[in-house]
Amino acid sequence: MNSITDTNNFDHLIACSDCDMLLNRAEVPAGHSLICPRCGKTISRRNSDSILKTLALSIAGLLLYLPAILLPLMTMKSFGFSDSANILESVLNFYRNEYFLVSFMVLVSAVVFPLLLLTSIFVISFQLYRQRYSSYLPRLFRTYLHLEEWAMIEVYLLGILVTIIKMGASAEIFYHTGIFCFTGLVLLTLTITSIIDKEDFWEAIGHKGKKKPGEPASHRRPGHGMPGTAAGQGLILCHICHKLSPTALEGKRCPRCNEKLHTRKPFSISRTWALLLTSAIFLAPANLLPIMRVDFMGVPDRSTIIDGIIYFFRHDAYLIGLIIFTASVLVPVFKIIGIIILLLSNPLCDVHVLRQKARMFRFISFIGRWSMLDIFVIALLTVLVDFGFFTSIHVAPAATYFCIVVASTMFAVITFDPRIIWDKCSIKETVTTDRITRIVS
Ligand SMILES: [Zn+2]
Ligand SMILES: [Zn+2]
Numbered sequence: 001m002n003s004i005t006d007t008n009n010f011d012h013l014i015a016c017s018d019c020d021m022l023l024n025r026a027e028v029p030a031g032h033s034l035i036c037p038r039c040g041k042t043i044s045r046r047n048s049d050s051i052l053k054t055l056a057l058s059i060a061g062l063l064l065y066l067p068a069i070l071l072p073l074m075t076m077k078s079f080g081f082s083d084s085a086n087i088l089e090s091v092l093n094f095y096r097n098e099y100f101l102v103s104f105m106v107l108v109s110a111v112v113f114p115l116l117l118l119t120s121i122f123v124i125s126f127q128l129y130r131q132r133y134s135s136y137l138p139r140l141f142r143t144y145l146h147l148e149e150w151a152m153i154e155v156y157l158l159g160i161l162v163t164i165i166k167m168g169a170s171a172e173i174f175y176h177t178g179i180f181c182f183t184g185l186v187l188l189t190l191t192i193t194s195i196i197d198k199e200d201f202w203e204a205i206g207h208k209g210k211k212k213p214g215e216p217a218s219h220r221r222p223g224h225g226m227p228g229t230a231a232g233q234g235l236i237l238c239h240i241c242h243k244l245s246p247t248a249l250e251g252k253r254c255p256r257c258n259e260k261l262h263t264r265k266p267f268s269i270s271r272t273w274a275l276l277l278t279s280a281i282f283l284a285p286a287n288l289l290p291i292m293r294v295d296f297m298g299v300p301d302r303s304t305i306i307d308g309i310i311y312f313f314r315h316d317a318y319l320i321g322l323i324i325f326t327a328s329v330l331v332p333v334f335k336i337i338g339i340i341i342l343l344l345s346n347p348l349c350d351v352h353v354l355r356q357k358a359r360m361f362r363f364i365s366f367i368g369r370w371s372m373l374d375i376f377v378i379a380l381l382t383v384l385v386d387f388g389f390f391t392s393i394h395v396a397p398a399a400t401y402f403c404i405v406v407a408s409t410m411f412a413v414i415t416f417d418p419r420i421i422w423d424k425c426s427i428k429e430t431v432t433t434d435r436i437t438r439i440v441s
Helices: 051-069 087-096 101-131 137-150 153-168 175-194 198-207 268-288 305-312 318-343 351-384 398-415
Strands: 013-015 023-025 032-036 044-046 074-078 081-085 172-175 225-227 236-237 244-246 292-296 299-303 391-395 434-436
Touching: 013 101, 013 236, 013 244, 044 198, 044 398, 051 087, 051 101, 051 175, 051 236, 074 153, 087 101, 087 351, 101 153, 101 175, 101 198, 101 351, 101 398, 137 198, 137 398, 153 175, 153 318, 153 351, 175 305, 198 292, 198 434, 268 305, 268 318, 268 398, 299 305, 305 318, 318 398, 351 391
Parallel strands: none
Antiparallel strands: 013 023, 023 225, 032 044, 032 434, 074 081, 074 172, 236 244, 292 299, 292 391
16 A cells, blocks of 8 residues: 655645644635544634735734834822823833843733734735735744744733722722723734634645635545554644645755744753753742832832732732732643643553643643733833832842743743654544534634
């Protein structure tokens, strides 16, 4: 029997990026997702007119961007003093206080990356809509996919809400246009990331218009599964654009998106351990040292993350206390323990355990960004509460350690290759059908 790698055209095949299972590419109707039958990962989400919708949303997002970042969000009034804040100012304040790493993290995640994300997806969708297939498009779309992980404006929006609730009892708050523009910007960005049909974009970029975007490819067959993995069949799945290539291209560039091809992420286990160790070491000073300093009539009062949480519980703000506790304490600890569990091999090869691990990996990837919440709240408070000698709020050393924990755990998730969970186990299940489900949104 001929191997499927005898031919160089693998467009009728698709592999799961989380477990490497190889499947015959099913025709997935618009409004439906293709779910991996082995690990439950959403392999693709199809949407009709994705390019046109993305173009319209990115234009609206770009129009809102400058007012959202530069206009004042709100003014806080207390004991005759008042101060207002905008997003950019909150970032610059960290810089002025010489918290360069914190300032850099907040600047890139809340200001620079959201702009680059909107600009890149606008250029790509505009070019594809005009059927101009410039040579830079694959590289630009690759950049967009990386930016999706690091742009965190929705976390900043939650930070604004927490600040409002935190200060609402002790100060009068007046809202300005900036907060509405920023909320609009967050909603537009979230809509883009949820409706974008990545497969549609890659097909349009890769085929350079030979096939109309969104149109079913003629060589596709109705979906039915194929036991085995991409690696087992001599194929490499590009982890950026999900194109399959023969293993002969190991270490070379993906013909579609130019990313370096590897059957498994290189040094995945050792790199992930190193990053986990880094985050575990910095977790102690991040939690034990003060993260914020409140100066009242010249008397400084330093508080740690835990002190901040206790403050909310003492003032009956249980929900906010719980949110901060989850984002700042539970999430980093859960991520570190969770990735350690994933790294430990599973000699039993129980398919249910493997599926649980795959689910845990997806959950860890999703929650990582929410740890930045407390940093964003402090960013806003330092600008909003700056009433000179009377009272002012300042950032304290734990913020730097906390940012190192967030960044290193996020990098640990990126360097971890979830396919190694399945590699040592040969699962003796034969999958006969792909699972196509309607997108619930
Ligand atoms: Zn899978
Ligand atoms: Zn690729």
